[in-house]
Amino acid sequence: MNNTTPTLNSALQSFFVTSIQELYWAETNLINVLQTMTEAATTRELKQAFDQHRQQTMQHAQNLEQVFALLALEPQAEPSVGLQGLFDEGWQVIDETEAGSAQRDVALIIAAQKVEHYEIACYGSLLTLANTLGHSDITTLLAPVLQEEKDTDTILTAIAEGGINAQASEEPMLQAS
Numbered sequence: 001m002n003n004t005t006p007t008l009n010s011a012l013q014s015f016f017v018t019s020i021q022e023l024y025w026a027e028t029n030l031i032n033v034l035q036t037m038t039e040a041a042t043t044r045e046l047k048q049a050f051d052q053h054r055q056q057t058m059q060h061a062q063n064l065e066q067v068f069a070l071l072a073l074e075p076q077a078e079p080s081v082g083l084q085g086l087f088d089e090g091w092q093v094i095d096e097t098e099a100g101s102a103q104r105d106v107a108l109i110i111a112a113q114k115v116e117h118y119e120i121a122c123y124g125s126l127l128t129l130a131n132t133l134g135h136s137d138i139t140t141l142l143a144p145v146l147q148e149e150k151d152t153d154t155i156l157t158a159i160a161e162g163g164i165n166a167q168a169s170e171e172p173m174l175q176a177s
Contacts, residue, residue, distance in 0.1 A: 016129045021078035023122050027061040033087050040094045042105050053152050060145050067138050086115045102168035109160045116153040
């Protein structure tokens with residue numbers, strides 16, 4: 001184990017900041033994505049889950065703004081190519097599924113879970129880096145966010161397994177126009 005004090009102007013610190021900027025971009029954009037997904041969802045339960053996560057996402061963005069403040073930086077969003085691709089998938093499943101169908105809800109859940117898994121990986125990695133860099137105050141801010149992301153993933157799985165997947169499996173295939 002290395003007992004040296006982390007250098008705050010290190011390449012790792014720079015990478016840490018860039019990762020926070022990308023996650024900040026993701027959270028601020030996800031607010032709008034979740035609003036659209038809420039409107040596109042069919043079941044009340046899924047609409048509520050998306051809306052609840054949208055409320056949490058607004059808080060996540062504020063938590064990241066606090067992280068910037070702890071680092072004495074202005075909040076700055078850096079586009080995340082990976083998350084942009086996942087957001088685009090979300091728009092695509094809305095376009096490619098029938099409104100009001102269980103299939104659309106299944107597709108929305110899968111698209112949302114892809115984003116959740118990406119966020120879980122990002123927040124988990126940021127927590128590890130914060131610990132490595134000696135930012136225990138940042139760890140305290142981000143640990144509950146990571147748990148909320150995991151909880152959202154669990155909720156989405158429960159909704160899918162609670163009947164939407166089975167219902168979608170019984171819907172007829174749409175004929176190509």
